[in-house]
Structure formats: C-alpha cells, structure tokens
Amino acid sequence: MRGHHLICLHFYRGEGYSREFVENLEDVVRRATEGEEIAVVEGADDICRTCPALQGEKCAAKPGADAEIREMDAEAATHLGIEVGSKVLWQEIKAKLLATPKEWVTAFCEGCDWGEVCAGKKKALGLG
DSSP states (O other), X not given: OBHXXXXXXXXXXXXXXXXXXXXXXXXXXXXXHTTOOEEOBSSOOTXXXXXXXXXXXXXXXXXXXXXXXXXXXXXXXXHHTOOTTOEEOHHHHHHHHHTSOHHHHHXXXXXXXXXXXXXXXXXXXXXX
16 A cells, blocks of 8 residues: 555545445455555555556546655655555554544645545544
C-alpha cells in the first residue's frame, strides 16, 4: 500500500467509484486486517489498480492530483515512521494511528474529496 492508504483505510466504510473498486478495496483491507504483511510502495498500489482515475501509474482524478497524493503518501509515511520498501502489519499501523493527535488527523485530511465518507469512522475512533 502507498502511504496515505495506510492511514485513510482505517476510516473506510464501503464506498467507492464502482462495484469493482469497492470489492477490490474490501479484499485488500480484509487481507490486511487478517494479518497479511503489507508492503509499503511508492505510487499506485493494489487499491489504485481498479480506480478509474488511474492512468498508467499516475492519478488523473483532477489536475495536480498525482503530486498532491504523493505528498500525502510522504507525510503519512513520515508520521507513521515507515519507509517505502518496508513491510508493516495493519494492527501496528492502527496502534500508531490511534495514538495520533486528533489535530494531526484533521490537518492531514483537510480538503480531501473523501472527507464526508470518512467522518463517521474518524469520530468513532476518537480522531474526528
């Protein structure tokens, strides 16, 4: 998974671009929560591969999206203390996320197109 997915998917609640996208996303999250090691990657990951905005290896959801997402990936990785190429476990990432100040999560998520989708789960985890 890419950096921001390691944070954002903790707030996921079953919505997405298409049925194929949602099914793939749910499969990736299921495997991670069941203990499969997660390889930290740079750029498009297993979740991105069914996104209709992916063109080649870049996000084309809107102008500048790919650069914006890569910045989020880097910020997430720095916050979580992980590097591209490393392997992590979902529960380890979740523990780090739950120890994150609410203010950091609010700033990280500011302006995200998925903000409304995640709001309920963030609140339930005490991060929103």
